[in-house]
Amino acid sequence: MAPLVEGQARPIRLADIAKAAGVSHGTASNVFSRPEIVRAEVRERVKAVAEAMGYAGPDPKGRLLRAGKVNAIGVGTTEPLSYFFEDPFARVMMAGISEACDATGAGIALVSAANQEKLAWNIQSALVDGFILFCIEGGSRLVDLTRERRLPFVALELGFHDETISAIGVDNVAGGRLAARHLAELGHRRFAVLSLTLGEDRTGFVTPEMVRSAVYTGTRDRLAGYFEELSRFGVDTTQIPIFETENEQKSTRAGLEAIFSGGERPTAILAMSDRMAMIAIEWLTARGIKVPQDVSVVGFDGVPDGALCDPPLTTIAQPITEIGRRAARMILDFDGTVRRETMGVELVVRASTGPAPKG
Amino acid sequence: MAPLVEGQARPIRLADIAKAAGVSHGTASNVFSRPEIVRAEVRERVKAVAEAMGYAGPDPKGRLLRAGKVNAIGVGTTEPLSYFFEDPFARVMMAGISEACDATGAGIALVSAANQEKLAWNIQSALVDGFILFCIEGGSRLVDLTRERRLPFVALELGFHDETISAIGVDNVAGGRLAARHLAELGHRRFAVLSLTLGEDRTGFVTPEMVRSAVYTGTRDRLAGYFEELSRFGVDTTQIPIFETENEQKSTRAGLEAIFSGGERPTAILAMSDRMAMIAIEWLTARGIKVPQDVSVVGFDGVPDGALCDPPLTTIAQPITEIGRRAARMILDFDGTVRRETMGVELVVRASTGPAPKG
DNA sequence: GCGGAAATTTGAATCGATCCAACAAAAATG
DNA sequence: CATTTTTGTTGGATCGATTCAAATTTCCGC
Numbered sequence: 001m002a003p004l005v006e007g008q009a010r011p012i013r014l015a016d017i018a019k020a021a022g023v024s025h026g027t028a029s030n031v032f033s034r035p036e037i038v039r040a041e042v043r044e045r046v047k048a049v050a051e052a053m054g055y056a057g058p059d060p061k062g063r064l065l066r067a068g069k070v071n072a073i074g075v076g077t078t079e080p081l082s083y084f085f086e087d088p089f090a091r092v093m094m095a096g097i098s099e100a101c102d103a104t105g106a107g108i109a110l111v112s113a114a115n116q117e118k119l120a121w122n123i124q125s126a127l128v129d130g131f132i133l134f135c136i137e138g139g140s141r142l143v144d145l146t147r148e149r150r151l152p153f154v155a156l157e158l159g160f161h162d163e164t165i166s167a168i169g170v171d172n173v174a175g176g177r178l179a180a181r182h183l184a185e186l187g188h189r190r191f192a193v194l195s196l197t198l199g200e201d202r203t204g205f206v207t208p209e210m211v212r213s214a215v216y217t218g219t220r221d222r223l224a225g226y227f228e229e230l231s232r233f234g235v236d237t238t239q240i241p242i243f244e245t246e247n248e249q250k251s252t253r254a255g256l257e258a259i260f261s262g263g264e265r266p267t268a269i270l271a272m273s274d275r276m277a278m279i280a281i282e283w284l285t286a287r288g289i290k291v292p293q294d295v296s297v298v299g300f301d302g303v304p305d306g307a308l309c310d311p312p313l314t315t316i317a318q319p320i321t322e323i324g325r326r327a328a329r330m331i332l333d334f335d336g337t338v339r340r341e342t343m344g345v346e347l348v349v350r351a352s353t354g355p356a357p358k359g
Numbered sequence: 360m361a362p363l364v365e366g367q368a369r370p371i372r373l374a375d376i377a378k379a380a381g382v383s384h385g386t387a388s389n390v391f392s393r394p395e396i397v398r399a400e401v402r403e404r405v406k407a408v409a410e411a412m413g414y415a416g417p418d419p420k421g422r423l424l425r426a427g428k429v430n431a432i433g434v435g436t437t438e439p440l441s442y443f444f445e446d447p448f449a450r451v452m453m454a455g456i457s458e459a460c461d462a463t464g465a466g467i468a469l470v471s472a473a474n475q476e477k478l479a480w481n482i483q484s485a486l487v488d489g490f491i492l493f494c495i496e497g498g499s500r501l502v503d504l505t506r507e508r509r510l511p512f513v514a515l516e517l518g519f520h521d522e523t524i525s526a527i528g529v530d531n532v533a534g535g536r537l538a539a540r541h542l543a544e545l546g547h548r549r550f551a552v553l554s555l556t557l558g559e560d561r562t563g564f565v566t567p568e569m570v571r572s573a574v575y576t577g578t579r580d581r582l583a584g585y586f587e588e589l590s591r592f593g594v595d596t597t598q599i600p601i602f603e604t605e606n607e608q609k610s611t612r613a614g615l616e617a618i619f620s621g622g623e624r625p626t627a628i629l630a631m632s633d634r635m636a637m638i639a640i641e642w643l644t645a646r647g648i649k650v651p652q653d654v655s656v657v658g659f660d661g662v663p664d665g666a667l668c669d670p671p672l673t674t675i676a677q678p679i680t681e682i683g684r685r686a687a688r689m690i691l692d693f694d695g696t697v698r699r700e701t702m703g704v705e706l707v708v709r710a711s712t713g714p715a716p717k718g
Numbered sequence: 719g720c721g722g723a724a725a726t727t728t729g730a731a732t733c734g735a736t737c738c739a740a741c742a743a744a745a746a747t748g
Numbered sequence: 749c750a751t752t753t754t755t756g757t758t759g760g761a762t763c764g765a766t767t768c769a770a771a772t773t774t775c776c777g778c
Binding site: 011054056057060061062063064065068070071072080081082084085086091092094095098099101102105107108109110111112114115118121122124125126127148149150151308 | 370413415416419420421422423424427429430431439440441443444445450451453454457458460461464466467468469470471473474477480481483484485486507508509510667
C-alpha cells in the first residue's frame with residue numbers, strides 16, 4: 001500500500017482546478033478573471049472545486065508574465081531602506097508619490113542600492129513598471145544601472161546635467177538668490193555656506209575650480225544663486241567660505257568648527273539643506289551663539305521639521321509633495337518621451353533669520 | 360522594397376539574443392545568470408550581441424515565474440500609502456522592517472487596501488513572498504484576504520485572538536498595569552481613559568458589556584491592565600469614564616470634551632496611544648489646564664515624537680523597531696509554522712505626569 | 719591517434735497564468 | 749424546420765526566462 005504523502009509541497013495551480021472540475025484551463029481562468037462570461041452553473045462548480053482544493057487564487061507571478069504590467073513603481077536610492085521612513089525630505093516626497101499611487105491603485109516598491117554588491121541586482125530584479133530615483137550621493141551609478149533596465153524612470157533632486165533622462169528638479173539658482181537676498185536685505189555682509197556635495201564623496205572647504213567642475217549641477221546652481229545675488233549687494237563673494245558636507249551631523253559640525261575657528265566670523269549661514277541648517281542652529285546654540293541675534297541661518301528644502309525646531313527655520317521651500325506627485329505620474333502615464341520639469345521655490349521666513357548684528 | 364519599421368514595439372528577449380549570437384537560449388541564459396560556466400569567447404560574443412541589440416538584461420518577470428521567489432516582503436494596511444511615511448508609529452516599525460530587509464537584500468512592497476474595491480485586488484496581486492499586516496481599523500478583512508493568498512504573513516498590533524495566524528504583539532496587560540501603577544503611586548485617584556477602538560468603527564463612551572465583547576483583544580487587555588492595577592489601589596474602576604476614539608484628532612477631542620464636561624474631572628488620563636496622549640496634552644494646554652500640574656497624561660507606544668512634545672510624554676514604550684525586525688525575519692525565514700510572540704513593554708517617565716493635585 | 723574525463727552546449731520541459739481564434743451548443747428568427 | 753445569432757467552451761500559443769539530462773566538444777596523457 002502506497003503511503004499517503006502528506007502536505008504535497010507543490011501548490012495548487014489553476015490547471016489542477018480545471019482538471020478536477022472537468023473544464024478547460026481557459027474556462028477556469030475566466031472564472032477568476034472574467035466571471036461574468038462563464039455560465040453560472042459552471043462558475044459555481046469551479047469555484048467550489050477551487051475552494052475544496054484550497055486554491056489560493058490565480059498566482060500573480062503567472063499573470064504578470066502574460067500581462068506585462070506590474071502595477072507598481074519602484075523608488076530607488078543608494079541609502080538604506082530606512083532612509084525612506086526617517087529622512088524628513090524623503091518622507092514628504094514619498095507622501096506625494098503615495099498620493100499619486102493611491103489615486104491609481106498602484107503599489108510602491110522600495111529598492112535600496114546601499115549595498116554595493118547587491119546594488120545592481122536589486123535594481124535589475126525589481127518588479128516594477130518604472131523607477132523614481134532619489135539621486136543623492138552616488139546617484140550616477142544608480143542612474144546608469146536603472147537606464148539599463150530600459151524602463152521609464154525619473155531622477156529627482158540634484159540632477160546631473162544629462163538632458164537624455166527625465167528629471168524633476170527645482171530652480172536652484174532662484175532659490176539661492178532668494179535666500180541670499182533675504183539675508184542681504186537684513187543687512188548681513190559676512191557669510192558662510194554649508195554646501196551639499198559637488199561631486200566626489202568628500203568634505204571640506206571648496207575652491208572655485210571645484211565649483212566649476214561640479215558634477216552635481218544642483219549644488220553648483222544654488223551656489224551660483226547665492227553668489228549672484230550677494231554680488232549685487234556689493235559682497236565680495238570670493239571671501240565667502242564654502243564647506244562641503246555629506247548632509248549629516250558629523251561633517252556639518254566639522255564644517256561649522258572650521259568656519260567659526262577662522263578670523264572673521266560670519267553673521268549669516270547659507271545652508272543648502274534644512275538638515276544642515278538645523279544641525280547648525282543646534283551647534284551654534286550649544287556654543288552660546290544666539291540664532292538669529294548673533295548669526296542668522298537659512299535652510300533649503302522646506303521640510304516640516306523646520307517649522308518645529310527652535311528657533312523655527314527660515315528656508316527656501318521646495319514643493320516637495322508636488323514633486324513626488326508629478327514624478328509618480330510621470331511613470332504612471334509614461335508616454336515614451338523624456339520630460340524635464342523645473343519647479344519654483346519660495347522663501348519662507350521664520351525666526352532663524354534676523355537683522356545683522358551691529359558693528 | 361519593404362519599408363524599415365522603426366522602433367519595433369516589442370522589446371528584445373533573451374531568445375532574440377540567442378538566435379542572433381547563434382547559441383541556444385540555454386547558453387544565452389547562462390551568459391547572464393552563471394557567466395562562469397560559459398566559455399569566455401562565447402560569453403563575450405553573446406554579450407556583444409546583447410549590447411548591440413540593446414538588450415535590457417534578463418527580464419525579472421520571466422525569471423520570477425521560474426524562480427518562484429520575489430525577494431520582497433509586502434507590508435499591508437487599510438490606510439492610504441502615505442500612512443507609512445507620516446504616522447510616527449508606522450515609521451518606526453518600518454525602520455525595523457527595513458533593517459531586516461536590508462540585511463538580506465530583500466525589497467519592500469507597500470500595499471494599501473484603503474480603497475474598498477481595490478482592497479482585494481491589491482492584496483491578491485501583490486508580488487511578494489509574504490506579508491506583514493498593520494492591523495488597525497478593519498484589520499480582520501485584511502487578514503482574511505491575505506490568508507487566501509496562502510503566503511506566510513504576520514499580523515502586527517492589536518491582534519484578534521486568532522491563534523491560527525502568526526502575530527507579534529506586546530504584553531498589553533502589563534503595559535496597562537505599568538501606566539496605572541505609575542499614576543496611582545503619584546497619588547492620582549480620579550482617572551479617565553482614552554481608548555482605542557474595541558471593535559466596530561464607533562466612538563463614544565464605552566460600557567462594561569462592550570469591553571467584554573471586544574473584538575480587539577489588545578484594546579481590551581490594556582484596559583484590563585489599567586483596571587486590575589487601579590483596583591489594587593482601591594480605585595472604583597466602574598466610575599472611570601472610557602471614551603473610544605479612532606486614534607485621531609477629531610474623535611479624541613470629542614472624547615476630551617465629553618470627559619471634562621462631566622461633574623468630577625479626572626486628574627489623570629490614561630491614553631492608549633501616544634498620538635491620543637499628545638492630542639490630549641495640546642487640548643488641555645489650550646484650555647489653560649496645566650500638564651502635569653492639573654492633569655497627568657500617560658501615553659502608550661513610545662514613539663519618538665513623544666520625547667519632543669511639550670511637556671515630554673510619559674508613556675509605555677513598545678520595542679517598536681524590534682517588533683518590525685522580528686516580523687520581517689519571520690517572513691524571511693518562514694518555516695511553515697505559526698508563531699506568536701509577545702514582547703515586553705516599559706514605562707518611560709518624562710514630564711507629562713506628576714503628583715496628583717492636592718484636594 | 720586513442721580512450722576517457724572534463725568542460726560546454728543543447729533543446730525540451732517548466733514555471734502559472736491569459737488570450738483568442740475556432741468550434742459547439744443553445745436561442746432567436748424567418 | 750432550416751438558418752442565423754448569441755452565448756459558452758475549448759485548447760493551443762504566448763509571456764520570458766531557468767533548469768537539467770543528454771549530447772557534443774575539448775582537453776589530456778600516453
